[in-house]
Amino acid sequence: MAERILEVENLTVDIPVGGGMLHAVxxxxxxxxxxxxxxxxxxxxxxxxxxxxAVMDLLPKKAIRGANKLELGGEDILNAGERRMSDIxxxxxxxxFQEPMTSLNPAYTIGNQMEEALKRHRNVSTREARDxxxxxxEKVGITAAASRLSQYPHQLSGGLRQRVMIAMTxxxxxxxxxxxxxxxxxxxxxxxxxxxxLAELQREFEMGLILITHDLGVxxxxxxxxxxxxxxxxxEQGTADQVFNRPTHPxxxxxxxxxxxxxxxxxxxxxxxxxxxxxxxxxAFHACHFAERCQYAFAECVKGDIDMRPAVExxxxxxxxxxxxxxxxxxxxxGVA
Amino acid sequence: MLIYALKRLSIAxxxxxxxxxxxxxxxxxxxxPAMALAGESATQQDIENIRRVYGYDQPIIVQYFxxxxxxxxxxxxxxxxxxxxxxNVIFARLPVTMTLGACALGFALCLSIPLGVLAAMRxxxxxxxxxxxxxxxxxxxxxxWFALIMIFLFxxxxxxxxxxxxxxxxxxxMPSIALGYYVTxxxxxxxxxxxxxxxxxxxxxxARAKGLRPxxxxxxxxxxxxxxxxxxxxxxxxxxxxxxxxxxxxIFAINGLGQLAWExxxxxxxxxxxxxxxxxxxxxxxxxxLADLLNAFLDPxxxxx
Numbered sequence: 334m335a336e337r338i339l340e341v342e343n344l345t346v347d348i349p350v351g352g353g354m355l356h357a358v359x360x361x362x363x364x365x366x367x368x369x370x371x372x373x374x375x376x377x378x379x380x381x382x383x384x385x386x387a388v389m390d391l392l393p394k395k396a397i398r399g400a401n402k403l404e405l406g407g408e409d410i411l412n413a414g415e416r417r418m419s420d421i422x423x424x425x426x427x428x429x430f431q432e433p434m435t436s437l438n439p440a441y442t443i444g445n446q447m448e449e450a451l452k453r454h455r456n457v458s459t460r461e462a463r464d465x466x467x468x469x470x471e472k473v474g475i476t477a478a479a480s481r482l483s484q485y486p487h488q489l490s491g492g493l494r495q496r497v498m499i500a501m502t503x504x505x506x507x508x509x510x511x512x513x514x515x516x517x518x519x520x521x522x523x524x525x526x527x528x529x530x531l532a533e534l535q536r537e538f539e540m541g542l543i544l545i546t547h548d549l550g551v552x553x554x555x556x557x558x559x560x561x562x563x564x565x566x567x568x569e570q571g572t573a574d575q576v577f578n579r580p581t582h583p584x585x586x587x588x589x590x591x592x593x594x595x596x597x598x599x600x601x602x603x604x605x606x607x608x609x610x611x612x613x614x615x616x617a618f619h620a621c622h623f624a625e626r627c628q629y630a631f632a633e634c635v636k637g638d639i640d641m642r643p644a645v646e647x648x649x650x651x652x653x654x655x656x657x658x659x660x661x662x663x664x665x666x667x668g669v670a
Numbered sequence: 671m672l673i674y675a676l677k678r679l680s681i682a683x684x685x686x687x688x689x690x691x692x693x694x695x696x697x698x699x700x701x702x703p704a705m706a707l708a709g710e711s712a713t714q715q716d717i718e719n720i721r722r723v724y725g726y727d728q729p730i731i732v733q734y735f736x737x738x739x740x741x742x743x744x745x746x747x748x749x750x751x752x753x754x755x756x757x758n759v760i761f762a763r764l765p766v767t768m769t770l771g772a773c774a775l776g777f778a779l780c781l782s783i784p785l786g787v788l789a790a791m792r793x794x795x796x797x798x799x800x801x802x803x804x805x806x807x808x809x810x811x812x813x814x815w816f817a818l819i820m821i822f823l824f825x826x827x828x829x830x831x832x833x834x835x836x837x838x839x840x841x842x843x844m845p846s847i848a849l850g851y852y853v854t855x856x857x858x859x860x861x862x863x864x865x866x867x868x869x870x871x872x873x874x875x876x877a878r879a880k881g882l883r884p885x886x887x888x889x890x891x892x893x894x895x896x897x898x899x900x901x902x903x904x905x906x907x908x909x910x911x912x913x914x915x916x917x918x919x920x921i922f923a924i925n926g927l928g929q930l931a932w933e934x935x936x937x938x939x940x941x942x943x944x945x946x947x948x949x950x951x952x953x954x955x956x957x958x959x960l961a962d963l964l965n966a967f968l969d970p971x972x973x974x975x
Contacts, residue, residue, distance in 0.1 A: 391878055423880035430879075435872040439971055440894045450880045485970040501880070 335366035338509050338541040339388070342402035346383045349395060353616045357383050357396075359565040365509060365541040370532065372544045372552040372573070374588075375562030378611060381545045382431075384562075385511045388543075389428050390418045406508060424454040427502035429531075431514035433495035437486035443497055444482030450504040462504075469500040473530060492523035499531065509541040516548070524548075528555060549592050553577055558648075561585050564622040565614050567641070571649035579670055581644045581651040581660040583627045589669040599668065621653070629655060629663065671973045674966055682959040689951040690741070694734050696944050702726075703940065707750060741948065747941035751934075756945045759930065764949070766836050767915055767926035773842050774850035775908050782854045783900070786861025787893065793866060801862070805855035813914060817848035817921045834923035845922045849914055853907035860903055864896035871895075898969050905961035909954040 346358035358380040365371045373381050386392045388403070390410070403411035405426055410418065422428075430436045438446060447469070448462035457465075463482065470478035473496040486494055495515060502510055512531060516524035528544075532555040535542040546552060552559055552573065559576040561569040561584065569582040580586045590605030598604075609626035612618065620635035621627070627634070633654055641650045644657045653660065664670035697703050704721040705712075712720075721727045725736065740747070746756040789801040824844060825833035832841050868874065869892055877891045912928075919928035927946060934942040966972040 389879060391875060419878075419881045419883065421881065422878070423882075428879045430872060430876065432872050436876045438873040438877065438891050438895070440891075440969065442970075449882065449886075453880065453882055453886075485974055487971050488974065498876075 335369065337364055338367055338369075338406055339363075339365040339543075340402060340404040341388065341400065343400055344384065344387055344403065345399040346380065346387050346392065347397045347399070348393075349397075350615060356614050356616075356618070357565055358387065359614075361560075361562075361567050363560050363567065363570065365543060367508070367541060368536070368539040369557045370535060370542040370544060370555055372546060372556035372559045373562055374546060374549060374552055374559060376547055376611065379562045380565045381547075381562055382513050385428065385513050385543065385545055388511060389422060389426065390415075391422075391428075420454070423450050423502075423507075424505045425507050426509045426511070427505070427507040429495075429498050429502050429510065429512040429515045431517045433491050433498055433515075433518060436498055437494055439486055442483050442485055443489070447482070447497070447501045447504055450501055454505045465504060466500070469503050470497070472503070472534065473497075473500045474526075475500070491519050492527065495519060495523075495527055496530070499527075499534070503534065503538070506538065507540060509543070510535070511543045511545070513545045514547070515544075516546075516551075524551075531555070549588060561588070564611050566622060566652060568623065568653075569651040570641075571644070571646070575644070575646055575649040579644070579646075579649070579661065580664050581649070581657060582623075582653050583629055583655075583660075583663070584623045585651075586660075586664050586667055586669050587626075590667050602668075605667070671966060674972060675963060678959055678962045682955050686952065686955050689955070690738055690948065691734070693944055693948045693951070694737055696947065697940055699940075706938075706940075741945075746945035746948070749939055749942045751937045751939040751942070756942050759942070760927065760945055760949055763925060763927045763930050766924060767912070767919070767928055769836075770842060770845055770849065770915060770919070770924065770926060771908065771911055773846035774911055775853075775904065776850070777846050778850035778853045778857060778907070779904065781850075782858035783861050783897075786858040787865055787888075789858070789862045790865030790869060790896075791888070798862075801858060805858055808851055808855040811851075813848050813852045814917050814921055816851060817844070817918060820844050820848060821921075836924045836926070841922070841924070845918050845924060848921075849911055849918045852914060853904075853911060856907060857900060857903060860900055861896065864899055865892060868892045868896045894968065898965055901961050901964050901968065905957045908957055912950050912953065 341364065342362045344358060344361045345356070348355040348357055361380075361384055363371060363373075373384065375381050383392065383396070387396075387398050387400075390398075390413075392398055400411050403409065405421065410421060413421070437443070444463065444466060447466040448459060451457055451462045451465055452459075466482060467478045470481055475481055475493065475496055481489075481497075486497075489497065499515075510531075515531065516527050519527060528551050531542065531544070534540075544552070544555070556573040559569075559571065559573050560567045561576065561582065563584050569576060569580070569585045576585060577589070580589055584607070587605065587607040591607065593604060607626055612622055612625060619638050621630070621639045624630040624634040631654075639652050639654060641652050643650050645661075651660070655663075661670065704717050704724065704726045707724070708717045708720050725733060728736075737747075744757055746760065748754075749756050749759065752759060785801045785804070789798040792798055821833045821844065824831045831844055832838075833844070835841050874887060874892055877887045882891070915926060915928035916931050917928070918924075919926045920932050923929070927950070931943065931946045933939075934946065
């Protein structure tokens, strides 16, 4: 069995708001193994980003984090404390953010910002840190790396800045990288380059990678496993093959129905859409979160919490009252399986 | 960087020319300067003589360039009242005012920047409220009243500090506080607002995600960016303080430029007032120019195009 890098069990994030408590993340469990890419997908506001910030312990001050278990390489990081966490952050666990235009400090050179990441965690000379920075800039496909070090962020394009961010995250050789929609702010042509680069680096350095995105096309290409989130919960989780080829939860099926898949989607057939909007997560809410928008919903769906249950294959689970066979039949009827 | 500096320098020179024009025309503020000089009992012949001796009979444009050429050589004219060269008096008084201004600005920055940073780190807490209260009071209190209260408290009642003169550093404590206190609110509020904005920015999150120490995040990454607008403001405020020093120096009987200005106004010593306005304006221009350069040093987006 592969080495387990991250283990998250029953993670919750609550945010006090004017009208009560916003239950943004409600009991999420997942794990990442060495050399594995886990994609967390879901629409805006479903709690993807908060989940990643909760793992890094970088949540906004007023947000409240809870979990049964949060372990990084076997070490408990749930109760680690800020001092220990700052030793871990950027060292064994790094994060890439979605806004490359604003994620680098405008006042310092690329070199300064990359070197400080390594110097903070390793006892190295400026010379060594500089060499490492040049090596990594070349790794992420930046030409004339040495001269880039003395440039400032505003002199680089968005795509280049994101490459710099990726290189900076790799400075200490982390075991786990969390990439929170790293390509949302970039041109479409650059998006694919950056994601393939990430996948390539992840393989080369045998890191665990959590990729948060709402771009299913991307997920299909680089994910080993996929977790589909909806309204603060994971509604389906499994290997990329399971989730894409045998989608079980009605929401996953709906999502896949919305995108054209070469060789699968019929020609001239209109793409699907999911009617309705995401429910408010303020206050207690004991029902299937997707029931209101689900075409298969029945009375039982809104009478209590729905638990995750195993699908047909190992490691594939989903959160729905319908049994796997019915789901399978629905998927085939919709043309997404 | 060089292009930026040259651009700023040329703007500064333009402002200086404008100021010199305005200052020069001050002499005509009270009507015919020759008539004003000659006094009420003068004959027409006296006035004509004075006009010729002081060059008031020449075209104004010639007078301006003569005056400007002299000023550039350090000759700021002759005080009719003190019967001496204006520049001698001004350069004797200047160090006192500069000391006062520097101390006041130092006091203001040392108080307002740490308070602003603290308030930004803990918004809506006790320290933030305290800073806000201080700012409101500072903005509302007239500096002369505040100065009088301090004189009464620390000078008269407690007898800790001397209340007049400029003999020792002790003399500068109260005037510096009175003068500097007035600019504290603006600098503090700007520091606070800037820090709050910067602390919630993406690059601060990046810095934390790199595991940097809180002090490094705060001072290296946040303050460096938040301080940029404060530099410009501080330069402007220093200009206000030079004006404010007229009141403060008079109250504390400090023998500086401010008090000289006040005396010259009372004596209608026009050449002296003219020179003081010119010198203070030039200081203000130089300071603004230096602030621009400091900003360019702090912010590479200005420096590197």
